[in-house]
Amino acid sequence: MVNREILIDVTILSIIATFATYTFLIHLHEESIWIDGYGYLMGGWWLKEHFEFTDRLMKTQAYIPAFFISIWQILGNDYLAGKFMNLTFTLISIPLIYFLGRELKNRVVGIIATIIFLTIPIIYYLNKRSLVDFPLSIMYLATTYFYIKFLKEKNKKNAIITGLSLC
Numbered sequence: 001m002v003n004r005e006i007l008i009d010v011t012i013l014s015i016i017a018t019f020a021t022y023t024f025l026i027h028l029h030e031e032s033i034w035i036d037g038y039g040y041l042m043g044g045w046w047l048k049e050h051f052e053f054t055d056r057l058m059k060t061q062a063y064i065p066a067f068f069i070s071i072w073q074i075l076g077n078d079y080l081a082g083k084f085m086n087l088t089f090t091l092i093s094i095p096l097i098y099f100l101g102r103e104l105k106n107r108v109v110g111i112i113a114t115i116i117f118l119t120i121p122i123i124y125y126l127n128k129r130s131l132v133d134f135p136l137s138i139m140y141l142a143t144t145y146f147y148i149k150f151l152k153e154k155n156k157k158n159a160i161i162t163g164l165s166l167c
């Protein structure tokens with residue numbers, strides 16, 4: 001039997017994710033590509049075409065955003081690949097912020113923190129561009145969450161995930 005509290009939380013987070021996705025999609029073509037954003041898109045293209053982590057890629061890219069850009073380039077459009085990379089990290093941020101708030105205080109704080117985070121204007125501003133600022137912010141949040149989990153539980157899994165979220 002599923003815990004009623006978990007079911008309520010999943011429902012609320014699903015509604016938040018649906019709203020975030022809808023907001024993202026209606027504003028999809030509002031902004032052009034900046035020059036540094038195009039550099040990130042080219043890093044994703046390099047990874048998709050060659051699938052090798054060379055010095056050229058490592059000096060200019062964050063690994064995980066470049067990986068997601070290369071996955072989204074299946075759509076055939078660099079512009080959309082960068083936009084959907086941000087959508088991917090927005091959807092990752094929703095449960096991540098909820099769990100971080102729940103870990104630090106309780107589930108209500110997690111839900112409120114998630115809603116507040118997604119309504120901050122700078123998040124909206126960064127999400128409209130193909131930059132890695134927002135994905136890197138989410139990776140730092142993941143590092144914080146899993147580090148706190150590691151300090152509380154002292155298990156190897158959380159230590160490994162903490163290290164991977166720094167990539």
